[in-house]
Amino acid sequence: MIPFKNWKRRTKIIATLGPATESGEKIFSLIEKGVDIFRFNMSHGNPNWVREKVGIIQEFSKRLGKYVGLLLDTQGPAIRTGDLPDPMQLKPGDIFTFTVRGEKIEDLHSVSVNYDDIVNDIHVGDVVLVDNGNIQMKVISKEKNLLRCEVLTAGVMKSRRHINIPGVRINLPPLTKKDLNDIQLGIECGMDFFALSFVREANDCDLLRQILISKGSQGKVVAKIEDQLAVKNLSQIIDSSDAIMIARGDLGIECPFEELPIIQRRIVKSCIQKRKPVIVATHLLESMIMNPAPTRAEITDIANAVYEQADCIMLSGETASGKYPLECVYILDRVAVRTEKSGGAGYASLVELVNDEEKLAKIAVHLADDVGSPAICVFTRFGHLATLIAGLRPRYSIIYSFCPDEEVCRKLTLHYGVEPCLVVFPKSQEESIEMVEQHLKKKGIESGQKIVLISEIPLRGERDRYILLHQIH
Known part of the structure; x- marks a missing residue:
């Protein structure tokens, strides 16, 4: 089902x-x-x-x-305009001047910029976008500390507006x-x-x-x-x-x-x-x-x-x-x-699998998809196995990541379909199954549903890896 x-x-x-x-x-x-x-x-x-x-x-x-x-x-390293005493109403054709290095001018329309090298980086003919592109200007001339532009679109220039210069490499750290x-x-x-x-x-x-x-x-x-x-x-x-x-x-x-x-x-x-x-x-x-x-x-x-x-x-x-x-x-x-219920683009099918752990994760996802499992339960120390499975985008399964580290649990919040669970690692496969069943029943998974378990933790003193298809009792 x-x-x-x-x-x-x-x-x-x-x-x-x-x-x-x-x-x-x-x-x-x-x-x-x-x-x-x-x-x-x-x-x-x-x-x-x-x-x-x-x-x-x-x-x-x-x-x-x-x-x-x-x-x-x-x-x-954002480029921003300086402070203005009052907003400036600009219209197409107005000449607007950006100043750097504390240059003072008496132009009607001007504002300082926090990036001293903007005059060096930009070229005549380049487009300057101010305030998320709401104001567009074209550079018409430049001097040592001045950049003069022609206003292309009407707008209101305010204090501390963000500046974009598309296609221009800005030499900021x-x-x-x-x-x-x-x-x-x-x-x-x-x-x-x-x-x-x-x-x-x-x-x-x-x-x-x-x-x-x-x-x-x-x-x-x-x-x-x-x-x-x-x-x-x-x-x-x-x-x-x-x-x-x-x-x-x-x-x-x-x-x-x-x-x-x-x-x-x-x-x-x-x-x-x-x-x-x-x-x-x-x-x-x-x-x-x-x-x-x-x-x-x-x-x-x-x-x-x-x-x-x-x-x-x-x-x-x-x-x-x-x-x-x-x-x-x-x-x-x-x-x-x-x-999500309607399906996805399927980009995960393009993932290239290299090592054994990646191939093991792929087998777990394929098995879960094949039986329509609502859960893939992963026992992992550092979260890596859980992120591998998340990267393969299981079709129907939430990835329950059982992990002993709170910091790892928080970092797993970024990954698709992963729900982290803080646990002390079990000592046997039987204990693993019992722990999983108790947790999943609290999450609303019902008896009779099939789940997939995959582990990278040591069991019986060895680094055993297993995949198990289990039916909830």
């Missing part, structure tokens, strides 16, 4: 914390409604705020008996001083995942990993793909990171918009082929920041990400500052569950 009756969502939900969700009551409700990982956007928030919210999440996670991951998202301080804070708070903004090449990920290792952190490196250079170096970045985030906000500005769906599909497919977790982020339910119901296009967008079998879908402003954060999580859950 195909186990659609009590279907549990496989796609993980990441929610960004902010003013709309910072209260203990909201955090508790978000976990209760299905949030798997909380994101801390370090473009906002301060260290005391982060420490306080981490403590609250950890408390409620234990109270609800659910492991919840923590993700620190670095601000990265991958980690700023602020990023390094925030990473240290994340290590102290026990963050599980560290998202690196504006990744350009594999070496950026290697640098972050070296920092984490040098400070004794086992945090995972999440590379954010958000410009053309990252797309160009995608294969190497996937190899050097632990996970990928498709940051569609900046990516959609940096790349032609008609290319964005193709790039997203390519990234998801490549990650699944290489068994690296992939997060689809930004604008999933953007309209619900202000409105109580989603657009039909947003529902389709979510369903597409779920159908492609991304590991996670992420909410940003929807939960950080929106009016309806709990409703957004409810809608993601509802759409994901329905889409």
Whole structure:
């Protein structure tokens, strides 16, 4: 029997914390409604705020008996405008000047920029996008400390707006001083995942990993793909990171918009082929920041990400500052569950299996799919076997990962279909079966249903590996 009756969502939900969700009551409700990982956007928030919210999440996670991951998202080397006394109304044809190195001018329309070398990196004729592309300009001339542009689209220039320069390599370090301080804070708070903004090449990920290792952190490196250079170096970045985030906000500005769906599909497919977790982020339910119901296009967008079998879908402003954060999580859950039942894109069939452990995982998934098993139960020390099985995208099974380490359990929250369970390892196969039966019955799996057990733990003094098809009594 195909186990659609009590279907549990496989796609993980990441929610960004902010003013709309910072209260203990909201955090508790978000976990209760299905949030798997909380994101801390370090473009906002301060260290005391982060420490306080981490403590609250950890408390409620234990109270609800659910492991919840923590993700620190670095601000990265963003180019931003400076402060303005008042917003400026711009219209097409206006001349606008960006200044650097403290240059003072009397132009009617001008603002400082926090990146001194922007004049050197950019060329006459390049396009400058301000405030998520809401204002478009073309460079018409440049001097030592001045960059003059012609306004192409009407808009309002405000303080501290983000600047994108599509196709231009910016010579900024991958980690700023602020990023390094925030990473240290994340290590102290026990963050599980560290998202690196504006990744350009594999070496950026290697640098972050070296920092984490040098400070004794086992945090995972999440590379954010958000410009053309990252797309160009995608294969190497996937190899050097632990996970990928498709940051569609900046990516959609940096790349032609008609290319964005193709790039997203390519990234998801490549990650699944290489068994690296992939997060689809930004604008999933953007309209619900202000409105109580989603657009039909947003529902389709979510369903597409779920159908492609991304590991996670992420909410940003929807939960950080929106009016309806709990409703957004409810809608993601509802759409994901329905889409998962209908099947997926099948990219996992392209995974190449190399060693015995990978082939063992494939056998377990094939067996579970063949009998319609609602559960694959994995006994694993460090979570690797569970992530292998998750990467193969079982059709009907939740992957229950029995593990003796809480930190490993939290890191498994990123992976498709994995539900971590903290246990003391059993000493025999019989004890394993008994432990599994007790756990699964609490999860609603009924007598008569067939489950698959797979183990990498030592039994009877040896490193025995086994796959077992078992019928719940």
